[in-house]
Amino acid sequence: MKNTKMLIVRFKNQIQKNEISFFRGAVIHALENNNDILFHNHNKNKFRYAYPLIQYKRINQKAAIICIDEGTEAIGKLFSSCNFRFMIGERKQEMEVENIKAHQYSVQLWDSTFKYRILNWLPLNQESYAKYKSMESLSDKIQQLDSILLGNILSFAKGIGIFFDRQVICRITYLADPRMSMYKGVKMLSFDAEFDCNVSIPDFIGLGKGVSVGGGVVTKKRSIMKYDEEK
Numbered sequence: 001m002k003n004t005k006m007l008i009v010r011f012k013n014q015i016q017k018n019e020i021s022f023f024r025g026a027v028i029h030a031l032e033n034n035n036d037i038l039f040h041n042h043n044k045n046k047f048r049y050a051y052p053l054i055q056y057k058r059i060n061q062k063a064a065i066i067c068i069d070e071g072t073e074a075i076g077k078l079f080s081s082c083n084f085r086f087m088i089g090e091r092k093q094e095m096e097v098e099n100i101k102a103h104q105y106s107v108q109l110w111d112s113t114f115k116y117r118i119l120n121w122l123p124l125n126q127e128s129y130a131k132y133k134s135m136e137s138l139s140d141k142i143q144q145l146d147s148i149l150l151g152n153i154l155s156f157a158k159g160i161g162i163f164f165d166r167q168v169i170c171r172i173t174y175l176a177d178p179r180m181s182m183y184k185g186v187k188m189l190s191f192d193a194e195f196d197c198n199v200s201i202p203d204f205i206g207l208g209k210g211v212s213v214g215g216g217v218v219t220k221k222r223s224i225m226k227y228d229e230e231k
């Protein structure tokens with residue numbers, strides 16, 4: 001059984017939901033002389049077409065960085081070469097670390113299911129959006145989203161080197177009305193939902209599109225720590 005290394009860096013500085021990408025950009029700019037591909041999934045020579053192992057979040061209205069496996073080692077470059085004086089959009093911020101939590105997590109299949117929330121989930125591409133819009137039945141739409149969410153979970157597992165030998169169960173139990181969000185300059189449908197799944201999923205990892213900038217953040221419903229649900 002493989003244990004997945006997790007590290008959460010939480011800052012005292014508050015950021016707005018639309019500033020997560022600016023926060024990510026500030027970190028990348030601070031590391032421009034230490035061009036580690038894990039911080040932004042590409043460099044001058046190539047793209048890294050894989051699940052992001054460093055993700056930028058807003059937790060309880062404050063900036064945070066989630067590091068997974070190799071990302072937990074790469075984050076040391078930020079602390080060794082950065083003065084934490086960031087430009088978040090148009091404003092200067094002296095970033096101050098609130099706490100750092102490191103742990104190992106077992107992503108695996110279980111005989112029972114867990115209850116999860118997912119916020120700011122971007123499941124649809126151009127093709128699947130057209131299919132979604134053509135459906136009149138809510139149950140058909142949820143079935144489509146169930147299938148996409150299952151694929152997102154399998155992609156996350158594959159991205160951290162985990163492959164399941166039994167069936168993964170994933171079922172959406174609550175779906176809020178979708179809203180329009182901007183991602184890479186394109187308007188996309190964003191969902192908040194609750195689902196049951198027999199895979200143990202770490203708090204605050206992302207599923208779907210935009211996971212490196214706060215998209216599709218998952219938390220267990222029983223978790224004491226709660227992701228920022230402010231819209």
